[in-house]
Amino acid sequence: MPELEDLGDVEGKSVLVRADFNVPLKDGEITDDLRIRAALPTLQWLLDRGASVTACTHLGRPKGEPDPKYSVEPVRRRLAELAPGVELLENLRFDPGETGNDPAFVAELCEGHDLYVNDAFGASHRAHASIVGPPTLLPSAAGRLLAKEVEVLLGVREHPGRPFTAITGGSKVSDKLGVLTALLDIADDIIIGGGMCFTFFGAMGHSIGSSLFEEDQVESCAKLLDEHGDRLHLPEDVVGLGPGGKIGDPSAGGEVRNFGRSLPDGWMGLDIGPGAAAAFGDVILESRTVLWNGPMGVFEDRRFEAGTRAVAQAVAECRGFTVIGGGDSAAAVAQFGLADEVDHISTGGGASLELIEQGDLPGLEALRHAPNVAG
Template sequence: MEIPQLEDLPDPSGKKVLLRADFNVPIADGKVGDDMRIKAALPTIEWLLEHGAEVTACTHLGRPKGEPNDEYSLDPVRERLKELAPDVELMENLRFDPGEEDNDDDFVERLIEGQDLYVNDAFGASHRSHASIVGPPKHLPSAAGRLLTKEVDKLGGLLEDPGRPFVAILGGAKVSDKIGIIKTLLDKVDRLLIGGAMAYSFLKASGHDIGDSLVEEDQVDACKELLETEKIVIPIDNVALSDDDEVETVGEDIPDGSKGMDIGPDTCEKFAEEIKKAKTVFWNGPMGVFEDERFEAGTRAVAEAVAEADGFTVVGGGDSASALAQFGLDDEVDHLSTGGGASLEYLEQGDLPGLEALREAADG
């Protein structure tokens, strides 16, 4: 996909540049807990500064519901950014104003006041039609930053010409949240491995007992249709939690009173074999409740298999990225996306509101 690059901007020397970054990072005890997203913006920041621009960054943090809230102050982010890029200013949390999420024209005008150019490097927010994403390109010469460009290139490669076999692994809670991406991937992949709580809807669709596991009854028929493609691989055993709080490994059928919490060891082995054979791998979503060490084995097994794979590996942000970090494997994949929801929407739709805005940007 063609989107304007930094080199397409008018000469930025002496110009003021508004940089929409994605610094939506975890904060703990008043400090940035993980600065991956801040560091990911540095190539763009460095290019702009080297070309003489005066850079002001803006970002959202959390969900403050359109009003100032000390819990979501950007002070800790500003402190870390000053250590990494001392010459960059950072505005306060965009979502402190309801105009951001409402895509309000007056808010856009205030945001771009005094600015000459606009750069979007916030891939993780570019699936939202928010003011800071789609507004500035209507008024200012605009371009994609290095991170946004990299995300589009890497994810676009999965859609256009993936090496085969192409194996995707999807986890998470709800089939309904991922029905679109499942259908898109089934047109592209050779195997689609399903884990997480949504696997129980597929197991039920296959005629298995799922005990008290999470299920979306209104999605079971859709799961039956998807299984007819014969590309989907579902768990052959499960780790379950009984009603008396006992952890047990069971087969495809989960007893009444027990709740599936993770894929089982045989499924881990089966999934790892599929991943090992792949020339291209895409993973999004945990295999179980990995935050609880009793149910982390499935997600760990998939993370290790993806990290060890010889094929080209892409991990779609969100909980999958957190899991890789938890297991110390975040440097072992070819591309770790900074946007969970954005990566899925881009793969499903082939475009994002933020990308469309850049393509239609003002020339100056």
């Protein structure tokens, strides 16, 4: 995969940089500019060598047409402070040609540019126009952020230190089944928490009350348990919210109680229990490689943050190589003040999982076939 040095002399050249500036906004203001700052090494490298740089990004999910709510203007203001001289195009997804990978939109993006750089790891699992289109027309390279993500995640996939423990959470088994199957080929132990554990409990014959449950995934869970049960670590206890309770609103009532793997009718499991947290911590602390994607519970509600906090603490204390696969897990370690204790925090949740699962992404494949490397 070509990197910045493979572009040759960039002085006087116009460079289109696909960044991932999909930052969180509140009342039109950026609440976390991490993704903008993450692109600075690439942008500064180009500027220092005399290139003219135009960045582009998506922001939110506009429906293929301009929407003031998703204007990049707040990003443009912050980018001007951090990287003066870098231009920023309007939200790519204001044009339906972006998600539709329309050749006409690709040509419009590339017009007037000599070179292309993809530094948007978090979007590189999408075959969108700005990701896979420019490398068909322009000499192209991976930016510093993209190259680092690929190096770290493929390193975990292909030659991890052992024992290698993967921690998976989140709500749905269906969202993680592919990566779970892939991880079983490379990991020694897999910890399963979050809402997805209840479908496994259902497959084991436990009552799960009103917890998240995917009936169409029971057979898949049963098969995984039958074939790999000795390597799958499920919670031995869970924390449930009783009838009448409301997630995120303690004032709504509803009792909070610890259970084993079975919950009464009307109760919803929303976190792993203290026994599970301790058991998971023991596995994590003995690992030489840890990959974590997905919280152990609804950590945004303080009543159900203890399990995720305990796992985050164990990952932070682990002496092995630790990787957070973006998304909610990254938000959790930041919330608990542990981000600096992890070796690598990915900027792309979906992209990191797909790279672990598939070993490649559409954006990476496109770069490998750019005019400066093809053939």
